[in-house]
Amino acid sequence: MSTTQDRILRVLGDIVPELEPAELKPGVNLRDQLDLDSMDFLNFMVALHKEFGVDIPEAEYRKFLTLDGCVQYIEAAKGGKPC
Amino acid sequence: MAEFRMPKLGADMSAGKLVAWRKKPGERFERGEIIAVIETDKTAIEVESFVTGVLEKILVEPGDARIPVGTPLAVMTVESGTLPPIEAPRAEAAAPRAGAPAPRAAAAAPPRPAPEGARAKASPAARRRALELGVDLGSVPGTGPEGRITLEDVGQAASARPAPAPAAPESRQQRMRDAIAAAMARSKREIPHYYLATTIDMSKLDAWLEAANRERPITARLLYGVPLVKAVALALREVPELNGFWIDGRAAQSSGVHPGVAISLRGGGLVAPALHDADKRTLDDLMAAFADLVKRARAGTLKSSEVTDPTITITSLGERGVETLFGIIYPPQLALVGFGKPVERPWVAEGRVCARKVITATLSGDHRATDGHRGALFLDALGRLIQEPEKL
Numbered sequence: 302m303s304t305t306q307d308r309i310l311r312v313l314g315d316i317v318p319e320l321e322p323a324e325l326k327p328g329v330n331l332r333d334q335l336d337l338d339s340m341d342f343l344n345f346m347v348a349l350h351k352e353f354g355v356d357i358p359e360a361e362y363r364k365f366l367t368l369d370g371c372v373q374y375i376e377a378a379k380g381g382k383p384c
Numbered sequence: 385m386a387e388f389r390m391p392k393l394g395a396d397m398s399a400g401k402l403v404a405w406r407k408k409p410g411e412r413f414e415r416g417e418i419i420a421v422i423e424t425d426k427t428a429i430e431v432e433s434f435v436t437g438v439l440e441k442i443l444v445e446p447g448d449a450r451i452p453v454g455t456p457l458a459v460m461t462v463e464s465g466t467l468p469p470i471e472a473p474r475a476e477a478a479a480p481r482a483g484a485p486a487p488r489a490a491a492a493a494p495p496r497p498a499p500e501g502a503r504a505k506a507s508p509a510a511r512r513r514a515l516e517l518g519v520d521l522g523s524v525p526g527t528g529p530e531g532r533i534t535l536e537d538v539g540q541a542a543s544a545r546p547a548p549a550p551a552a553p554e555s556r557q558q559r560m561r562d563a564i565a566a567a568m569a570r571s572k573r574e575i576p577h578y579y580l581a582t583t584i585d586m587s588k589l590d591a592w593l594e595a596a597n598r599e600r601p602i603t604a605r606l607l608y609g610v611p612l613v614k615a616v617a618l619a620l621r622e623v624p625e626l627n628g629f630w631i632d633g634r635a636a637q638s639s640g641v642h643p644g645v646a647i648s649l650r651g652g653g654l655v656a657p658a659l660h661d662a663d664k665r666t667l668d669d670l671m672a673a674f675a676d677l678v679k680r681a682r683a684g685t686l687k688s689s690e691v692t693d694p695t696i697t698i699t700s701l702g703e704r705g706v707e708t709l710f711g712i713i714y715p716p717q718l719a720l721v722g723f724g725k726p727v728e729r730p731w732v733a734e735g736r737v738c739a740r741k742v743i744t745a746t747l748s749g750d751h752r753a754t755d756g757h758r759g760a761l762f763l764d765a766l767g768r769l770i771q772e773p774e775k776l
Contacts, residue, residue, distance in 0.1 A: 339607050340678045350602050359597045
């Protein structure tokens with residue numbers, strides 16, 4: 302598991318206290334898996350922005366719908382390296 | 385001296401657990417300050433005081449017992465303000481306790497309950513209170529003229545009931561379902577609902593919101609639902625008959641517009657706390673208040689006014705793909721507004737068919753309070769207001 306993914310899961314765990322990282326399917330929609338509503342998802346975006354210091358325009362939210370998507374976006378924004 | 389009683393924090397509450405006192409005996413408090421934390425079947429609620437005064441004596445210590453609504457919890461001196469009726473029954477209606485004068489019913493010949501099978505004589509207010517507190521009027525001795533059961537008699541009967549035995553371990557989930565079941569069954573039993581739906585063009589709001597959020601830092605972006613809440617609040621100014629409560633057999637309009645916004649809780653169930661004065665607040669202010677409300681609803685730190693003040697409920701299942709919902713009114717409110725999922729549909733504008741994002745807005749109205757015509761005017765106003773998002 303990458304460091305980026307660990308940090309994303311930690312952020313997500315603050316929003317979804319019952320999160321079981323081992324049960325999360327990285328390619329499946331997070332909102333469906335975790336029953337995230339729009340406020341949860343916005344809080345997730347804000348928390349990722351603060352954790353990684355990346356800008357996340359609203360038009361890019363759809364790229365964060367899966368765990369894999371989150372990792373790819375953040376690592377690309379950070380120059381393609383795990384962070 | 386006055387009594388601070390177990391408050392009724394919603395139509396579905398018959399008892400609550402005293403979790404903590406936030407004031408100590410001898411401590412002064414201002415109106416609006418938190419004085420206790422009460423756990424209902426749905427969530428923990430911080431109870432604000434309606435008055436300014438001093439907490440003189442605590443009658444009930446925090447614990448696991450479920451305490452019936454109306455039970456005296458503490459004695460206070462009131463310096464200013466007025467306690468609501470639920471919290472300030474006349475002194476003789478208080479539960480008997482050590483050091484207190486004997487209750488009036490014990491002083492003279494004890495009044496008898498109505499004979500079995502006979503309809504007990506009681507004032508309308510007493511009947512309503514008995515229903516709220518789950519008191520069987522047939523077992524209540526009446527002390528009014530000709531043995532009529534008074535409001536105080538009902539309060540005394542409720543207070544005199546033995547505290548329920550410690551509940552068998554029951555999941556919060558089950559208690560939440562029981563509370564929702566009670567409120568919704570009451571609504572369907574008592575409220576003659578009518579239902580209306582309309583399709584609203586969302587393209588202007590969509591474009592406005594996208595542009596607004598593009599200019600904002602991520603921490604200040606608006607959610608789609610916030611302008612919808614504001615539009616509902618402004619439409620209620622135009623059709624105020626939908627904003628208020630059904631009390632004493634009459635509709636009572638509220639002077640403030642306090643929509644209760646449905647928030648689903650993790651693990652199931654929902655609450656719909658008030659966004660106070662939503663018609664007067666900016667979208668930024670509403671967004672901040674909504675975010676705070678969601679956070680506290682899920683953390684179990686809602687305030688009592690947020691639970692008891694909603695004058696209408698707004699709910700949406702659009703995020704889960706539902707296009708149209710017809711909700712059940714939360715008593716004693718008069719109406720509920722529902723929003724579905726924004727979807728693209730063929731739309732005729734200026735004689736041409738084009739693809740437009742639209743949403744289905746619905747109204748569930750209490751037919752005792754309003755007719756469909758008023759409901760239709762409300763939905764019309766809602767649709768019109770949404771076409772001018774920059775004015776929300």
